[in-house]
Amino acid sequence: MAERVEVDTNARKRPNRLEAAITNPGAVKINVTGAFIVDDEPRSKSPVDAEGVHYENKDIRLPHHTGVVSHVAVDIGGTLAKLVYFTRELDTADNGGRLNFLNFETHRIDLCINFIRQLKEEHEKRNGSTREGLCVVATGGGAYKYYDQLKEELNVNILREEEMECLIIGLDFFITEIPNEVFTYSDADAEPMQYAEARPDVYPYLLVNIGSGVSMIKVSGPRQFERVGGTHLGGGTFWGIMSLLTGSRTFDDMLAMADRGDNSAVDMLVGDIYGMDYSKIGLKSTAIASTFGKVLRLKNDAEQGAEDGEGLIRDDPSGASESSKSSHGPKPNPEDMSRSLLYAISNNIGQIAYLQSEKHSVRHIYFGGSFIRGHRQTMNTLSYAIRFWSKGEKQAYFLRHEGYLGAVGAFIRRQPQNWGRRNSVDDVVAPQAVRNLVQNNNVLQQHGRSSSDL
Numbered sequence: 001m002a003e004r005v006e007v008d009t010n011a012r013k014r015p016n017r018l019e020a021a022i023t024n025p026g027a028v029k030i031n032v033t034g035a036f037i038v039d040d041e042p043r044s045k046s047p048v049d050a051e052g053v054h055y056e057n058k059d060i061r062l063p064h065h066t067g068v069v070s071h072v073a074v075d076i077g078g079t080l081a082k083l084v085y086f087t088r089e090l091d092t093a094d095n096g097g098r099l100n101f102l103n104f105e106t107h108r109i110d111l112c113i114n115f116i117r118q119l120k121e122e123h124e125k126r127n128g129s130t131r132e133g134l135c136v137v138a139t140g141g142g143a144y145k146y147y148d149q150l151k152e153e154l155n156v157n158i159l160r161e162e163e164m165e166c167l168i169i170g171l172d173f174f175i176t177e178i179p180n181e182v183f184t185y186s187d188a189d190a191e192p193m194q195y196a197e198a199r200p201d202v203y204p205y206l207l208v209n210i211g212s213g214v215s216m217i218k219v220s221g222p223r224q225f226e227r228v229g230g231t232h233l234g235g236g237t238f239w240g241i242m243s244l245l246t247g248s249r250t251f252d253d254m255l256a257m258a259d260r261g262d263n264s265a266v267d268m269l270v271g272d273i274y275g276m277d278y279s280k281i282g283l284k285s286t287a288i289a290s291t292f293g294k295v296l297r298l299k300n301d302a303e304q305g306a307e308d309g310e311g312l313i314r315d316d317p318s319g320a321s322e323s324s325k326s327s328h329g330p331k332p333n334p335e336d337m338s339r340s341l342l343y344a345i346s347n348n349i350g351q352i353a354y355l356q357s358e359k360h361s362v363r364h365i366y367f368g369g370s371f372i373r374g375h376r377q378t379m380n381t382l383s384y385a386i387r388f389w390s391k392g393e394k395q396a397y398f399l400r401h402e403g404y405l406g407a408v409g410a411f412i413r414r415q416p417q418n419w420g421r422r423n424s425v426d427d428v429v430a431p432q433a434v435r436n437l438v439q440n441n442n443v444l445q446q447h448g449r450s451s452s453d454l
């Protein structure tokens with residue numbers, strides 16, 4: 001397991017650089033030196049309390065960012081709008097602050113806009129109206145779809161950033177700057193979650209972003225990337241089909257149901273067909289031969305049983321039994337279907353990801369997107385698929401902030417040179433890829449705007 005990276009003490013000697021950056025309107029200035037994830041607090045210290053907000057309890061502390069930040073970043077996707085913003089913590093010894101992470105359902109973009117409005121008011125209250133106002137950096141499809149609404153209702157400057165680029169910048173940031181962010185997962189190990197330290201050879205890698213749909217992006221270097229594929233059987237598919245099958249409305253309920261379910265009640269397993277392992281081709285009896293493949297047979301059996309005078313349906317712990325009865329016979333229980341569908345979507349993505357990684361000669365595969373949501377079965381299934389198909393040659397990596405790659409990328413997109421771990425790495429065994437990243441960042445600083453307080 002990786003240790004937390006030491007704080008770069010040189011950062012304390014850099015206030016002049018920070019001040020210089022603040023007066024240079026060409027750069028966004030987030031000092032990420034010594035950044036770490038705050039695990040031990042139940043809730044973000046947000047200045048705003050509002051309905052419909054889903055806060056993540058994993059803020060990132062930026063002990064060396066003492067300056068003011070006048071922008072927030074929002075990644076507005078098909079399902080969720082993800083928001084990242086910085087709050088200062090003037091009551092702390094280091095005078096630093098933290099990055100806050102939260103999301104809203106996109107169909108309630110009004111709540112998101114209200115929230116940003118409150119941040120804006122807070123910003124003005126703290127910094128006075130003489131200071132420049134809050135700016136919103138927006139990415140994702142909603143940056144276009146809701147551009148006019150954001151502008152009109154917030155009356156702020158809105159910068160739009162390209163979605164894929166933000167994803168990659170965000171992922172590079174998490175990989176290279178944040179200790180204990182990236183991890184591997186395997187239920188087969190006594191300690192399933194193992195943190196992975198940044199490798200010197202960051203590139204190439206494959207990003208598999210599982211949002212409403214799935215994008216697979218090969219990244220060959222900083223800002224060198226290509227969307228090599230994807231699938232439309234993604235998080236939105238799971239969410240949609242689950243709501244049809246189970247009536248469940250929230251994603252967390254759906255995951256909880258999957259936790260309790262037994263997919264073998266609905267899936268046709270190799271054992272259902274062979275009565276044993278199919279060892280000759282390496283398939284265990286427990287391997288899934290066909291997702292939901294047993295359902296029709298179960299219904300037929302149950303209908304036959306009913307005709308013969310037996311009950312129509314087996315016990316349903318969810319209490320959904322009555323409503324599950326239809327003119328076409330009984331429905332399997334929702335937990336079992338949840339588990340089956342979660343496996344189906346995750347296995348399918350895992351297998352396509354493996355094939356893409358083979359086709360494009362990539363060993364390291366990062367899984368992002370809110371579908372993963374730190375869920376044990378999802379991660380285990382994806383990991384297993386990669387290990388199984390690659391015969392142990394390849395590895396799946398996950399992130400603590402998996403849903404926020406795009407939002408963070410938009411937030412730090414124009415980060416200045418020489419800040420953070422990249423710079424400390426540069427002094428020691430500077431990987432070319434990381435040096436390139438820094439150089440590229442410098443080039444991009446010509447755009448953008450300066451910071452002020454939130």
Ligand code: ADP
Nearest residue numbers: 077078079080211212235236239251369370371
């Ligand atoms: P997008 O950018 O397309 O909105 P995300 O990365 O935000 O994609 O992931 C959206 C997916 O995440 C949903 O399709 C669903 O599977 C899952 N998800 C996680 N949390 C939620 C939630 N609170 N509400 C709805 N879907 C959620």
